[in-house]
Amino acid sequence: MLSFQKNKWHKRFKKIFYYLVIVNLLYIIAYIFISPFRHHNLMLSYDEKINQNEHADVKIATFINHHPELYSDKILISRQGSFSYYGKKGYLSIENPKMIKFYESETIDEAKSILKNLGITHFISPSYPIPPLYNSFLPKILSDLNFSKLEKRINGYSFFSLNNKSYDKKITRYMHSNKWVSSENLQTGKSFLHTNISDQNEIISYDNSKNSNSIWLTEGASRVSYLFEYTTDDQIRFSNHDKARLFAIDGEVLIDGQVGLNAIIFDAQGKITRTESIWKGLGKNRLVKIGGQFELGAKENFKLSFFIHPKSIMKLVKLNLSSINLHSNENPTVKTINHAYKHNSFTLKGSNSKLIFKVSQNIKIIPKIELKGLAGYGALDITFISDCSKINRVTNNYKNSSIYNFLQNNFIRLITLDTIQVYYYVSSFVDSSIPKDKLINPTYDKPLFLSNGERVGCDKYLQLTNSNERENSYIKFSDIHIDGKKI
Amino acid sequence: MSIIEQLYYLLIFLLTLMPFVLIAQLLFRISIDNKKILKLSLPVALIMGPVFLSILLELIIRYFPKENNMFYLLYIPFIGISLVVFLLFYCYKKKLFLQGWQYKNIKSVKSKTSIKDDTLTILFIISMIFLFLATLFGFLIENDPLEYASTAKTIYQQKDLTHYPFVDTNFSDGYYGPWTHGLGYINLWVWSYLVAEFDGITNSARFISVYYLLALNFFIIKLSEVFLKTLNIGKLAAIFLCISPVIIGGVIGSHIDIIRIALLFNSLILFYIYLQKPSLKFLIFMSLSVGLALYTHSLNILLFPIIAILWLIHEKKISLSMLKDGFIFLFFSLLFVIPSYIINIKLFGLPIADSGAVPVWGLPNLHYDEWFFILRDLESQVSRLFYGVLKGFTRPDWFGLSYYFFIGAFYYYVSGILKKSGAESCLLTKYLLKVILIFFSFVFITYIFGYDIFIKNYRYQMTIQPFIAFFSAVMLYKYLLIKKNNA
Numbered sequence: 001m002l003s004f005q006k007n008k009w010h011k012r013f014k015k016i017f018y019y020l021v022i023v024n025l026l027y028i029i030a031y032i033f034i035s036p037f038r039h040h041n042l043m044l045s046y047d048e049k050i051n052q053n054e055h056a057d058v059k060i061a062t063f064i065n066h067h068p069e070l071y072s073d074k075i076l077i078s079r080q081g082s083f084s085y086y087g088k089k090g091y092l093s094i095e096n097p098k099m100i101k102f103y104e105s106e107t108i109d110e111a112k113s114i115l116k117n118l119g120i121t122h123f124i125s126p127s128y129p130i131p132p133l134y135n136s137f138l139p140k141i142l143s144d145l146n147f148s149k150l151e152k153r154i155n156g157y158s159f160f161s162l163n164n165k166s167y168d169k170k171i172t173r174y175m176h177s178n179k180w181v182s183s184e185n186l187q188t189g190k191s192f193l194h195t196n197i198s199d200q201n202e203i204i205s206y207d208n209s210k211n212s213n214s215i216w217l218t219e220g221a222s223r224v225s226y227l228f229e230y231t232t233d234d235q236i237r238f239s240n241h242d243k244a245r246l247f248a249i250d251g252e253v254l255i256d257g258q259v260g261l262n263a264i265i266f267d268a269q270g271k272i273t274r275t276e277s278i279w280k281g282l283g284k285n286r287l288v289k290i291g292g293q294f295e296l297g298a299k300e301n302f303k304l305s306f307f308i309h310p311k312s313i314m315k316l317v318k319l320n321l322s323s324i325n326l327h328s329n330e331n332p333t334v335k336t337i338n339h340a341y342k343h344n345s346f347t348l349k350g351s352n353s354k355l356i357f358k359v360s361q362n363i364k365i366i367p368k369i370e371l372k373g374l375a376g377y378g379a380l381d382i383t384f385i386s387d388c389s390k391i392n393r394v395t396n397n398y399k400n401s402s403i404y405n406f407l408q409n410n411f412i413r414l415i416t417l418d419t420i421q422v423y424y425y426v427s428s429f430v431d432s433s434i435p436k437d438k439l440i441n442p443t444y445d446k447p448l449f450l451s452n453g454e455r456v457g458c459d460k461y462l463q464l465t466n467s468n469e470r471e472n473s474y475i476k477f478s479d480i481h482i483d484g485k486k487i
Numbered sequence: 488m489s490i491i492e493q494l495y496y497l498l499i500f501l502l503t504l505m506p507f508v509l510i511a512q513l514l515f516r517i518s519i520d521n522k523k524i525l526k527l528s529l530p531v532a533l534i535m536g537p538v539f540l541s542i543l544l545e546l547i548i549r550y551f552p553k554e555n556n557m558f559y560l561l562y563i564p565f566i567g568i569s570l571v572v573f574l575l576f577y578c579y580k581k582k583l584f585l586q587g588w589q590y591k592n593i594k595s596v597k598s599k600t601s602i603k604d605d606t607l608t609i610l611f612i613i614s615m616i617f618l619f620l621a622t623l624f625g626f627l628i629e630n631d632p633l634e635y636a637s638t639a640k641t642i643y644q645q646k647d648l649t650h651y652p653f654v655d656t657n658f659s660d661g662y663y664g665p666w667t668h669g670l671g672y673i674n675l676w677v678w679s680y681l682v683a684e685f686d687g688i689t690n691s692a693r694f695i696s697v698y699y700l701l702a703l704n705f706f707i708i709k710l711s712e713v714f715l716k717t718l719n720i721g722k723l724a725a726i727f728l729c730i731s732p733v734i735i736g737g738v739i740g741s742h743i744d745i746i747r748i749a750l751l752f753n754s755l756i757l758f759y760i761y762l763q764k765p766s767l768k769f770l771i772f773m774s775l776s777v778g779l780a781l782y783t784h785s786l787n788i789l790l791f792p793i794i795a796i797l798w799l800i801h802e803k804k805i806s807l808s809m810l811k812d813g814f815i816f817l818f819f820s821l822l823f824v825i826p827s828y829i830i831n832i833k834l835f836g837l838p839i840a841d842s843g844a845v846p847v848w849g850l851p852n853l854h855y856d857e858w859f860f861i862l863r864d865l866e867s868q869v870s871r872l873f874y875g876v877l878k879g880f881t882r883p884d885w886f887g888l889s890y891y892f893f894i895g896a897f898y899y900y901v902s903g904i905l906k907k908s909g910a911e912s913c914l915l916t917k918y919l920l921k922v923i924l925i926f927f928s929f930v931f932i933t934y935i936f937g938y939d940i941f942i943k944n945y946r947y948q949m950t951i952q953p954f955i956a957f958f959s960a961v962m963l964y965k966y967l968l969i970k971k972n973n974a
Contacts, residue, residue, distance in 0.1 A: 017895065017963070018603060024730040024888045025610045031732050032617040032739065049626050058628065074661070081633025084662050085640065093663040095847045096656055103850050129862070131853040258861055282861045283854065 050086060056155035060124055061087040063152060063159070066335050075122040076115070078130050092120060094132055103136045111137035112147060115162060123148070125292075127156025127277060129258065134281035139291025143250035145171050145324050150246060150293040156277040158292070173322045242298050244326040249278060249304070251290035251319035257312020258282040263294040264303045273300070282312075290319065295326070334358075340466070345373065345478040348380070348466035356385075357480065357487050359460040369426075369462075373435035373478035378468030380428050380475055382440065385461040427467070430475050462487065493623065493690040496683045500691035501698070503682060506567030507543075508536030513574035516583055518772035524760055526713050530706035531776075534699070534753045538779040541674035542823055543567070545648065548677075552647040559646075559681055604719060611726050614735075615701070621739050622697050626690075632741040636692070638664045639676030654834055665844040667831045669824055671750075671783030672743045693741045700738045703749040704728065707957060710756065715912045720964045727956035730887040733949055744946050747784035752953040754780050754787075758794055759918050762801050770812055774819030782823045785839035786947065789929070790820075796925050797918075841940065859943055875942025876934050879955075885945055886952075893923075893955050896962035905962070912961060919958040926951045 050062060057079050064075070065088050073090060077083045080093045092098065098118060105111040125133055125142075132138045142148050142160060152159040253259065260280040267273050278292035296302055335356040340348045346355055369382060428440055462482070466475050480487060512532035519525060540563065547562060578584055627633055641653060641662045652666060653659035670677075672695070679692035704725040711721030729735060737744045757773040777794070780787040794816075802809055821828075828838035835844050848855040857866075865871050873881050879890030899905075900920065905913050930941040930948075941947055 017892075020888055021607065021726065021730070021892075022610065025607070025614060025726065028730055028732065028735055028887070029610065029614045029617055032614060032621050032735060053626070053628075055628050079630060080663065081630035081637060082628070084637035085627065085633045091661050092656070093661075095665075095845050096663045097654075097846045098656065100847060100850065103847065103853055129858070131855050131858050135853045282858065284857045284861070284866070286854070 054155075055082070056127060056157040057082040057124075058086050059154045060152065060157050060159050063154075064089055064122075068341060073119040073121045075124060076120045077124050078126045078132075079124075083124070090119075092118060094130065099132075103132065105137060108137050108140050108144075112141065112163075115141075121162055122151075123160045123162060125158045125160070127280075129260075129280035129282050133279070134283070134288040134290070139279070139289040140250070141291070142293060143248045143291035143320075143322075145246065145248045145293075145322055148248075148293070150295060153276060153294070160293070171322050171324055173320065244298050245296045245323045246293060246326055247296060247302075247321055247323045248293045249290060249319065249321055252287055253281070253290055253319075254285070254287050255281065255283045255312065256285045258309040259312060260307040260309075261290060261292070262305050262307055264305055265294075265296065266301050266303075268299040278304075296323075345476055346464075346480075348376075348378075348464065348475045350466065350473065353466045355464045357462045357464075359384075359462050359482065359487055367482045368484070369440045370481040370484070371438045371440070371477045371479075372481070374430060374438045374476070375432050375435040376473070376475035377431050378429075378466050378473040378475050380430050381463075381465040381467050382426050382428070383463040383465065385463055386459070435476070435478070490623065496679075497691045497694055500679050500682050500694075503564055503567075503678070504537050504540060506564060506571050507539040508532045509571045510539055510567065510574060511535040513571065513578060514772060514775070516578060517574070517581075518766075518768040519760075521764065523713055527706070527709055527760075530702060530709045531753060531757070533702040534706060534749050535776055535779055537675055537695070537698075538671045538750070538783060540567070540678060541669075541671045542779075542782065544674045544678055545670050548642070548646060548648050552645075552649070554646060556681055556684060563678070604722075607726055608722060611722070611729065614729060615704075618700070618735065618738060619694075619697060622693055622741075623690075625693075625739060627693060627741060629740040629742065631743070632693075634664060635673050635743065636676055636741075637662055639673050639680060639692070642673065642677050643680040652831070652834060665835075667785045667827075667835065667837075667839045667844060668743075669782035669784075669827050671779065672746055696738045696741050696743075696745045699745045699749045700729070700734070703745065703752065703953060706749070706753065706756075707953065710957075711960075714915050715961065720960050723964050724953075724957040724960035727889055727892060727959050728953055731885065731889050731949070731952060732887060733885040733945065734952060737946070737949070742946075743784060744949055747780065747787055748950060748953060750776065750780035750783055751787050751790060751950060754790055755793065755797075755922055755954075758797065759915065762797070763914075765812070767815070770815055771819050774816045775822075777816070777820035778823040781820065782827075785841075786950070788839055789926075789950070792929070793922060793925050797921060800921065860939075863943070863945075865939075865942065871934065871939070871942055875939075876930055878942075878945060878948060882945070886948075889952070889955055889959070892959040892963060896959040899962045900958075904965075916958060916961045919954045919961070922954050923951055923958060926954075 050058065053059065061083050065086075068089075075083070075087075075089060075091045076094060076099075077091045078094045080091075080095070083091055102111055102114045102118075105114055123138075123142075141162070148160050148162050150158060151161050247263075249261065258280070259282070261278045263276045263278055264272055265274050265276065276294045278294050279290050281288045281290065294302070334342055334346075335354075340346075340353040340355045342355070348355060426440055428438070430438075462480070464480075466473065509532070512528050515528045515531055516525065543563060543566060544559070547559060547566075551558065551562075627636060638651075638653065641659050641664075642648065642651065644660070648670075650658035651670070653662050653664040656663050675695050676692040679695075683691060707724045707728065708718055708721030711724065712718050715721075734745065754773065754776040757769075757776050761769050761773050777787075777790050780790060795813075798809065798813070799805070831838050831840070837843065843849070847853065860866050860871075863874075865875050879886045879893075883891075897920075900916070905916055933939075933941050
């Protein structure tokens with residue numbers, strides 16, 4: 001064996017070995033480098049990083065922190081770490097032994113009443129499959145529009161409210177199980193339905209007419225997996241054109257492996273605008289339950305698709321859709337950040353607490369801001385934000401720049417951050433224990449909103465920040481007027 | 488919290504650890520009188536020191552719960568510094584300082600560094616700097632570290648350990664944390680909250696894993712200086728340790744693993760030193776290190792069978808004195824964990840538990856068993872073998888090329904080259920290999936008997952990563968990096 005070292009092959013191996021170590025080290029450096037730099041601006045403070053990060057679970061937790069008005073009691077959570085650390089609200093982990101009764105319940109009504117008794121009013125489902133989401137009564141509950149409602153979905157994380165009675169219960173039901181097609185013109189592999197289990201007497205049709213490659217590619221799914229799509233007929237697609245709707249899916253599927261269900265959403269022109277991951281499940285040759293919801297905006301339509309993981313097979317057994325119309329004014333107009341809150345009047349408590357108002361009126365020149373019944377102690381910053389991120393960049397010829405642009409002029413400052421413009425407007429010091437009306441009337445003459453702010457479709461916000469360092473300093477006011485009009 | 492504030496709190500946090508590092512260093516000094524081995528005192532103390540703080544914090548919170556922050560902030564450093572003064576006085580009395588406390592540099596053979604070496608070293612230093620920056624600019628996002636941080640948050644808010652582990656959520660503000668680990672890591676989080684006067688977010692504790700990786704690298708380098716008389720093998724071993732993405736990813740994500748691994752490595756190296764020259768004092772010190780390892784992570788219970796087997800191989804028989812030493816070892820290593828083991832037995836029925844600690848996972852209708860395996864691609868026996876047992880080779884995205892280097896190293900070992908490289912390095916290398924083989928025999932035996940404990944979680948295999956790295960470095964360095972005439 002020792003003679004082996006002396007030959008040429010050995011020398012060559014030495015070199016290869018050395019470069020392998022180098023390559024591996026370079027990989028590690030790249031690996032480290034991309035990890036924190038992907039999601040946020042480096043120079044943000046730690047708190048801002050949390051507020052602005054892209055991780056769906058933290059985003060949901062901060063969303064809930066900012067909207068204390070949306071829930072009343074406990075939230076059932078499936079990823080405890082991020083919620084318990086970043087969230088500020090009561091919660092119950094899906095793995096908590098208190099939930100055992102729920103998992104062992106025999107009827108859906110029993111399951112619902114157990115949730116009620118535990119004080120659970122909301123639920124957050126994760127972007128990955130978890131057993132209660134396909135093995136318990138949870139999917140049934142999530143597909144019941146009378147009992148649950150999707151509030152928000154971020155990257156596959158869904159926030160549901162349970163037993164919300166405030167909306168219209170005119171549920172439309174659809175039975176379209178026979179509309180499934182399997183796509184055969186995928187570039188890789190063939191797709192087939194698992195047909196050899198004969199005791200399931202439903203559905204399966206092999207119609208390939210409406211499938212197209214573009215859906216497959218836009219989906220971004222792995223090329224070695226299979227895609228089935230559910231084509232909705234014209235009646236569902238184009239009825240109630242001008243109203244947003246909430247769809248619920250209720251079904252059963254036989255799977256061996258891992259499967260996900262997505263909704264592919266199109267705009268009126270037939271362009272794919274987004275894909276929502278509704279449900280994910282897995283099993284070893286077992287029947288599991290499907291349940292979930294997705295929201296469809298006005299003038300949008302959809303297709304459903306199954307995402308089947310490599311080496312997995314499935315057979316759809318049952319799938320029903322139901323929908324309700326959503327009221328247009330469901331979105332709250334006031335956001336609260338940190339310890340700001342709205343209760344009769346508006347209160348900013350502690351440093352960096354913020355109130356964000358959505359402004360509907362047009363503001364082009366310097367507006368006068370009047371705060372009614374202003375009291376408290378601390379510095380108050382008033383900022384206008386113009387958010388154009390919703391506008392389609394291609395059609396509006398939007399310049400994709402990330403240059404920081406500081407225009408210092410008295411108190412006005414402009415920051416351009418890709419599609420968001422922030423205007424630091426004016427600072428004012430509040431020191432009064434008796435509520436007084438205060439008119440803030442800036443004395444400079446720069447126009448407030450520049451080109452982007454005027455763009456049609458940009459959202460405008462007015463942000464009030466308590467910038468006092470003291471933890472328990474508060475600023476209160478009862479109302480806010482811009483140019484004499486209440487927002 | 489701005490970057491400057493983060494760095495400030497980190498500095499304070501590290502300074503408060505220093506008395507405990509000194510305690511560990513002085514204990515090491517007292518327990519040994521070999522000048523050469525004494526050179527290891529700093530890295531050993533850096534690894535063991537912080538855990539002493541955790542233990543002291545647990546004791547103080549248990550006996551003086553619900554005091555205000557200042558109480559703990561004053562008493563912990565006070566007791567730490569008093570112990571340092573006491574130990575210094577003891578060492579002074581025993582005239583230990585005169586007997587080679589100051590290290591005289593043993594002349595280490597300094598082989599000339601080549602461009603190849605320098606390239607590797609520079610890349611390694613760059614990766615360590617990046618690692619620090621990535622931790623500084625990143626934030627806590629992975630589930631397990633967030634759960635530790637949340638546990639610490641609960642302890643910090645309650646300042647009471649009566650209900651730890653948090654199984655009954657009525658006493659933990661809703662937080663459910665059913666694990667059996669001691670408070671080794673968690674209490675360092677609690678301490679960082681105390682230092683920074685936790686206001687929802689603190690950053691210093693995220694650096695604990697960076698600290699431990701650097702301490703472990705330092706330990707490995709010192710070890711090679713002491714036993715192999717060259718720094719270069721240590722450097723290469725540190726590089727081999729850091730080329731596994733799973734190690735680096737864990738460190739950036741503030742996972743517990745690098746801490747438990749460092750303590751396990753520390754304990755086994757101390758045991759190696761003990762086997763070379765047994766003494767009662769050093770046996771006790773080594774047992775304390777094992778105790779700290781157990782106190783940090785339940786998986787370190789592996790130390791008992793590994794040490795038992797190594798001991799038997801070394802002694803080749805069971806003698807009465809060995810039984811006596813074994814008893815002393817058991818007593819001192821279990822000293823820190825017996826109270827928590829008693830609590831665990833009351834709560835979970837076992838002193839340590841893995842998934843058995845979560846009753847919901849055991850519900851048959853939820854099928855959590857298949858969930859673990861399908862999500863981790865470990866359904867069939869074949870995939871369990873390839874992606875479970877042999878994951879070091881089949882998952883380079885986790886372990887880098889470290890296992891391939893190990894195979895190369897093993898080839899050279901088998902071909903008998905080791906005998907040329909001096910008795911001492913021969914002994915150490917054989918010892919490292921023994922540990923690796925014992926660990927893998929556990930993996931294989933449990934796999935053959937159908938248990939999944941070692942293959943279920945990829946992090947368990949990281950346990951022996953420092954051994955793999957060190958062994959590969961010893962074997963490969965001389966024969967692949969240095970030119971023939973130097974070797």
